[in-house]
Structures are given as structure tokens and as C-alpha cells.
Amino acid sequence: MPNSQLLYWIAVATKMKKKVHSVITTPTEIILESISDGVFTIDSQWHITSFNRAAEEITGISRKEAIGRGCCDVFRSSMCETECSLKRSMETGKPYIGKSGYIIDADGERIPISVSTAVLRDAKGRVIGGAETFRDLSDVEALRRELEGRFRVGDLVSRSPLMQKVFEALPAIAASPSTVLILGDTGTGKEVVAKTIHSLSPRQKGPFIAVNCGALPDTLLESELFGYKKGAFTGAHKDKPGRFAMASGGTLFLDEIGEVSSALQVRLLRVLQERTYEPLGSTRSEATDVRVIAATKTDLAQQTRKGLFREDLYYRINVVRVELPPLRKRKEDIPLLVQKFVDRFNRLQRKTIQGFSAEALSLLMAHDWPGNVRELENVVERAFVICNEGFVEIAHLPEELTTRGVSKRGSSHLEDAHHMIDLQSLRVALDRNNFNREAAAKELGIHKTTLFRRIKKLGIELPKRDGRSRRRTKQ
Amino acid sequence: MELSLPDEIIAFAVWNNRIAPVFDVAHRVCIVNVESGRVIGEREISLEKGTNSQRALRLAELGVHTLVCGAISRQLLATMKAYGIDVVSSVAGECDEVLQAYLTGGVELQGFSIPALRRSHRKSSE
Numbered sequence: 366m367p368n369s370q371l372l373y374w375i376a377v378a379t380k381m382k383k384k385v386h387s388v389i390t391t392p393t394e395i396i397l398e399s400i401s402d403g404v405f406t407i408d409s410q411w412h413i414t415s416f417n418r419a420a421e422e423i424t425g426i427s428r429k430e431a432i433g434r435g436c437c438d439v440f441r442s443s444m445c446e447t448e449c450s451l452k453r454s455m456e457t458g459k460p461y462i463g464k465s466g467y468i469i470d471a472d473g474e475r476i477p478i479s480v481s482t483a484v485l486r487d488a489k490g491r492v493i494g495g496a497e498t499f500r501d502l503s504d505v506e507a508l509r510r511e512l513e514g515r516f517r518v519g520d521l522v523s524r525s526p527l528m529q530k531v532f533e534a535l536p537a538i539a540a541s542p543s544t545v546l547i548l549g550d551t552g553t554g555k556e557v558v559a560k561t562i563h564s565l566s567p568r569q570k571g572p573f574i575a576v577n578c579g580a581l582p583d584t585l586l587e588s589e590l591f592g593y594k595k596g597a598f599t600g601a602h603k604d605k606p607g608r609f610a611m612a613s614g615g616t617l618f619l620d621e622i623g624e625v626s627s628a629l630q631v632r633l634l635r636v637l638q639e640r641t642y643e644p645l646g647s648t649r650s651e652a653t654d655v656r657v658i659a660a661t662k663t664d665l666a667q668q669t670r671k672g673l674f675r676e677d678l679y680y681r682i683n684v685v686r687v688e689l690p691p692l693r694k695r696k697e698d699i700p701l702l703v704q705k706f707v708d709r710f711n712r713l714q715r716k717t718i719q720g721f722s723a724e725a726l727s728l729l730m731a732h733d734w735p736g737n738v739r740e741l742e743n744v745v746e747r748a749f750v751i752c753n754e755g756f757v758e759i760a761h762l763p764e765e766l767t768t769r770g771v772s773k774r775g776s777s778h779l780e781d782a783h784h785m786i787d788l789q790s791l792r793v794a795l796d797r798n799n800f801n802r803e804a805a806a807k808e809l810g811i812h813k814t815t816l817f818r819r820i821k822k823l824g825i826e827l828p829k830r831d832g833r834s835r836r837r838t839k840q
Numbered sequence: 841m842e843l844s845l846p847d848e849i850i851a852f853a854v855w856n857n858r859i860a861p862v863f864d865v866a867h868r869v870c871i872v873n874v875e876s877g878r879v880i881g882e883r884e885i886s887l888e889k890g891t892n893s894q895r896a897l898r899l900a901e902l903g904v905h906t907l908v909c910g911a912i913s914r915q916l917l918a919t920m921k922a923y924g925i926d927v928v929s930s931v932a933g934e935c936d937e938v939l940q941a942y943l944t945g946g947v948e949l950q951g952f953s954i955p956a957l958r959r960s961h962r963k964s965s966e
Contacts, residue, residue, distance in 0.1 A: 430954055437861040438932035438954065441911035445861045469862055469911035471930070471954075715889060 403478075403501070406485060407436050407451070408494045423478070423501050425471030436497075442468040442478070451495045454482040458492065468499070477502040519561035521554065522705050525695030531558070531687055538685050539565035544637060546622075546682050547660040549689030552739030555660040556620060558687060563616040568656055571615025574608050579621030587629055588645050597646025609642060612655040622682065623663040623674060634678045657682070692734040692741065699729050702738060706745040707757075714749055721748075722756040728766050731789040788823050791816070800828055847875045850942065851899055852935055853909035854884065859931050859938055859952075863909035864895075864916050870935060871902055877943055892919040899925055908942060930954055 397404055403420035405413050416431040416439075424431075426439055437445040443466040444450065450461040460483035467475045480499045487493045516524050518532045538545060539562045547555045556575060563573045578586060588597075592607030608617060619625075625633065636642045637657060641650040659682045668674035692698070707720055721729065725748075734740055748761040759767055790809065798804035806816040820827065851869045853860040860866035866887060873881035885902070887895060892915055899907060900923040907920060912929045920927050931938060933952045941952055 426954055434932070434954070435858075438910065441861045443862055443865045446855050446865060446867065469864070469913050473912065473914035473917060473929075475864075475913050475915075717889070 403499045406496045442466050450482040451497050454484050455495050477506045520557050522701050523698045525698050527690045543684040544682050545658045545685045547687045550691045551662050552737030553689040554738050559618040559658045568615050573616050574612040575618040576608050577620045579624035583626045591642050591644050593645035594647045609653045617655045617657050619659045622659040623661040630675045630678050637681045692737045706742050710749045719756050722758050725757050725759050848905040849903050851904040851907045854935050857935050859910050861910045863912040892916045896920050896923040
């Protein structure tokens, strides 16, 4: 039964002015008793005057106890103190439909609910109280969580089919002891994937140690990885364990493995093959018990062909391979990722930002994200600095997202967002079709002349020769 | 025989001079210092939004022994217990009356709680 209809029946029942504890006989009362939504009414002093069977069931408080008490003492919802819909209805005379929150039932369980409220009036139209219906959303919430779980592994969230394949493979990868190679552009979340593999693996209680091989000069990297003995070099006053020793029993994450020098590649190969290494200045080998996860943004196969990366080391680390797609290829994840970051920054910064407005989200969807997930995270973090409450709007986004291709004609934010999406989809279609206008128009499902008109309107610059003429030249 | 209560610090979750309906989202608590069954100090403090642990830690830092509140979720109740704070929950009524009832009758607070249809976790300290 829709909430508005339900509220009507409540009004009818209240006008009958039956005594609170009288026997239920009228059709309206029978309806209110038989429905699964909780319903209660209050008088002008906020005391409960009726409380149906479902309300008893959901709250865990009997009608006998509820009637005559203050509604917030019985209803006990997260909205009572500051967001009471019934109070708003009583103040404005208007109904409010579908406000979400939770109540705490008599067993201390948080029950997610949605509430709708309306005022009750007497025959002369004077407000004599209010009515509230509430729906138990526990099943809906459980379903939502189950669905969300399908899109989440550890700290990773994604709806993308490309990432779903990765998600499906991760538990098996985590369970095996093999070395893993993670491939992906900057900011695609290689370290997050490595941490997830570690947290799902039998080594989860051991340490996770990360080293960025591209950030340290060769000699320093060597001592960082393998450690050194006292007196190994000037300034080595005492033994220092390396990252291999620190990661013992756990996982060692070698980021930017493609940046490692040839000499160090040899040493790494030996560790992976023989599971032993010598700290600098030591004459004795030390055994290592680490699982290595390597990552790179460079094409290691090509590096190997060029002789820049050792082939034997490449095959040694390329046992299990995880490829992370760039964000531009999984844009369906942007809303999910944005919500994840909003939740995180709300927790960290103690804010209550509700999310991104539809227009702001549209701009995010239109962007190419060369910096991938990290860039998106930075955009959300920046928006948190400027936006204090409510929704993040276009005005809270950085210029590179909002000004590129957007006219200065004082258009609305929504227009700007549409403009950006249009611009982006045209650019992508043209790029993909080698600037062949006819093929791009076909891909977009529009006529060639429409494409030309939009190209002109949006001010997109085209190369002198299009894809069609280039093909002809090749022929 | 006169009942002698131990010295203690009690926190009452408050809202509009009444016990706040839900402690999980309550914004203010009244901290009452009691010695030999008499109130020797009283002050109201605000509670920031935060995790269960942050909420419990705030009260623990204030030296609170017992919290008197309306509804409290099972998770937050467990956290309060972990921080050594006793909780008297499902209490409703005017703050002054609840305080008087507490001082004379201890944690039972007869007449200020709402009996449940199902078994409630009213007195967690047991």
C-alpha cells in the first residue's frame, strides 16, 4: 500500500475517535492491523494515541506500553533529535514521504527504516496531531549489502566486468605461494591490490612491506632490500635488517620493479630462485621466507625484448599476473569509488557530506582520468576542503575538470555537465575511429551532418586529413 | 538503614531536559559527580559525531563509571562495556526525575524504563 494511501486511512481511523483500547472492529482498523508497515499516531502533545500490530513487531514494544508515552521514547530513531519528519509535518502541515534512518529495537538491534509522516486534522481543519508510518528495510538493506559485497574485495570496489575478473581470481592468487606481477598505469591501485592479496593470504598475520624501487638510487635500494652488517661501509655502525628480513613471514611488495638496475636484477633473481641472500658486508647467506609481489607501469615484455630487463627475472616474477585496467576503461566504477572516498573522508574529517550532485558526477564521468583512481581520490579530497555540507557541486571541482571545453556564456551547471559529456563522447568516438567522421557518426548513432554540426558547436579541432583520407593514402 | 552509594561519575544522555532517545546519535551528556549519595557537581558536555570507540573513549576520559541513556545499539553497548562503563539503558523521562530516582534507587530506575515485548539488554553491567 503506498504511504500516501496509508496516511489517508490513518486519518479516517483517527476521525472515528474510537477509544484507544477498544476492540478492533472497523474496516480501517482491520486494515491498519493487517499491514506490514508500522503505524502510530500522536496527539498535539506528542503522546502516542495508537500503535498498530506491525509497530509492536518492529519496535519490540507493546501497544499497551507505547500508548500514552512520548513518541521519541518509544520510537527511538536516529532522526528523533534533529531530523524528526513528524515535527516538520506538524510545523508545516505538509506530509513527508520516505525519509531514511534507523530505530533501535528492544533487543538493541539497529533496524533500518523509511518513515512517512502527515498531520491529522479535525472536522474544522485544525491540527490535532500527527501520523507516522514506518517500513522495516532490514531485508532490503541485507540485499544491498550482499550486492555491494559482490562488488567489493578487501579495499577494492568495482562493478566493472574487467575488474570482476580480477576479483574472481584474487582468492586463488592469495591462497597460492607464487610470485605475483601486477601491471597497471600510475594510480590504478597496484599497491591496494597487493595489500588485498596479502590480507586474503595465509600470510595475512605477517607483515606487509612495500618498497618503491623507482624512488631510491641503486646502492641505497640494495641496502634497503638486503640490509647490511656493521662495518660494511663507512657509517655502518651497527647491523641493519633489510626489507626482506622485515617482511619475513609476510609479503614484500616491490613497486616499479621495471626501474631496477641490471646488477640488482641479478641479486633479485637469486633471492627468488634460491630463497637466500647476503646482506651487504656479510659472508653468510640468510634464508628468506617472504612472498614477493612485484608491480610495474611499464611494459616489461617490451623492456625484456629491448634487453633492458632480464628475461630470466621476467619469467620468474611473471608467474601469476594481474592486469589492472585504467579508470577510463571502467568508468562505471566512478560513482562507487566516489562514494567510497566520500565515506572515508567523512569519517576522517568528521563531516557529513552526502555525496556528489548529479551534475558534478556527470563531469567526473566525462573526464579521462590520466592519474586514474588516485587522481579521483585527490579530486574528492579537494572537494572536501571547499565543501562543508550537503552535496559536492561543480563549483567544488578543480578547474581542469570544469573549464576544459566549457563555454563562458553563463550557462547553468547542468548545461555545462551535458556539454562536457557531449564533448568527451565526440572526442572518444573520433579518436577511436582515427578521425573518420563517418565511422564516428555511425558509432554515436547520429547522422554525419549532425556530427559536423556538433563538432562545430563544441569547437573541436580536427586534423586536416580524416581517417578516410588516410586509409586512401595507405591504399 | 541508610543506603550509602559509592562515589561515582554518572553520565546522562540528555536532549531537551529529557533522556535522549538514542545514545548512538545523542549530542549532549550531563556529567554528574556523586559523593555519598549527593550530587557535588554537574556539567553538560557535547559529544562529537564519531565511531563507537570515539564515543566510549570520550566518556572514559571523563572518568564516567555509569551511563544512563535511552536506546543504545548492541554494538555501542559492547564498546562501552569494553571501556569499563556500566550502562543503564532503555530509560525515558525528565532528567531531574531520572537523576533523583537513580540516587535513591540505584540502577533499577523503576518506572522510567519501557518494558519490551522481547527480552531487552536493559542492565548491561550484570
